[in-house]
Amino acid sequence: MSAAIPKPAHTSVPINAHATARWSGRAYDADRHVSLEDLTGVLEAARWAPSCMNEQPWRIIICDRHTNPEAWETAFDALAPANQTWCDFAPILGVICSYTRIDKDDTTNRWHSYDAGQAALSLALEATARGLMLHQMGGFETDDIRASFGIPDRYTIMTMFTLGYQLPLEKVAESMKIRELTPRTRKPLGQIVFAGKWGEGFVGGR
Numbered sequence: 001m002s003a004a005i006p007k008p009a010h011t012s013v014p015i016n017a018h019a020t021a022r023w024s025g026r027a028y029d030a031d032r033h034v035s036l037e038d039l040t041g042v043l044e045a046a047r048w049a050p051s052c053m054n055e056q057p058w059r060i061i062i063c064d065r066h067t068n069p070e071a072w073e074t075a076f077d078a079l080a081p082a083n084q085t086w087c088d089f090a091p092i093l094g095v096i097c098s099y100t101r102i103d104k105d106d107t108t109n110r111w112h113s114y115d116a117g118q119a120a121l122s123l124a125l126e127a128t129a130r131g132l133m134l135h136q137m138g139g140f141e142t143d144d145i146r147a148s149f150g151i152p153d154r155y156t157i158m159t160m161f162t163l164g165y166q167l168p169l170e171k172v173a174e175s176m177k178i179r180e181l182t183p184r185t186r187k188p189l190g191q192i193v194f195a196g197k198w199g200e201g202f203v204g205g206r
């Protein structure tokens with residue numbers, strides 16, 4: 001379950017192991033394919049994410065380099081150059097879309113993007129639980145993805161992601177090491193959680 005390059009979250013009190021261990025690394029092992037069972041498990045976790053009125057607005061396109069190199073190339077071509085530099089080694093690229101309407105009455109679903117984000121985190125945590133690493137990306141050409149994969153207008157293209165196994169540190173290129181080893185940071189709890197009143201920073205503790 002632990003990452004090849006661990007960068008655990010430093011929390012004021014212990015939290016669950018997968019939330020602690022998950023992080024968005026960039027150094028993938030191009031030689032390790034993701035088994036169908038692991039891929040299915042990660043996708044099942046997204047399927048079972050909560051959503052407003054159980055609309056389940058997320059749609060996910062999987063492009064596995066091993067089984068469908070053409071789809072993988074198509075997804076790769078849409079990535080921003082800065083992301084292409086490291087995504088080249090990821091065995092799986094994915095696209096997360098979100099249906100913007102409510103099924104039963106075709107009105108706007110105000111929560112669709114929120115729900116798609118929940119499914120995305122569920123994917124990432126299940127990946128971590130299976131010893132895999134998932135890295136979400138906003139840096140890509142949505143128009144290219146829409147055209148290449150034939151995504152209807154009523155779906156917002158939210159993010160792309162990489163999925164695969166992390167490369168052990170000793171195999172990571174020197175040029176990537178600094179970024180892979182830089183500690184993760186977060187705003188303090190009191191800056192993002194308020195106690196009963198807007199701006200009143202929550203004080204955590206035991």
Ligand SMILES: Cc1cc2nc3c(=O)[nH]c(=O)nc-3n(C[C@H](O)[C@H](O)[C@H](O)COP(=O)(O)O)c2cc1C
Pocket residue numbers: 022023024025083135136137138139140159184
């Ligand atoms: C919606 C979204 C878009 C992101 N876009 C990119 C991206 O284009 N390229 C990239 O390298 N990382 C991207 N990231 C990863 C974030 O930079 C990363 O999640 C953040 O720095 C926190 O690090 P951690 O996930 O390791 O905790 C994105 C993450 C999210 C959720």
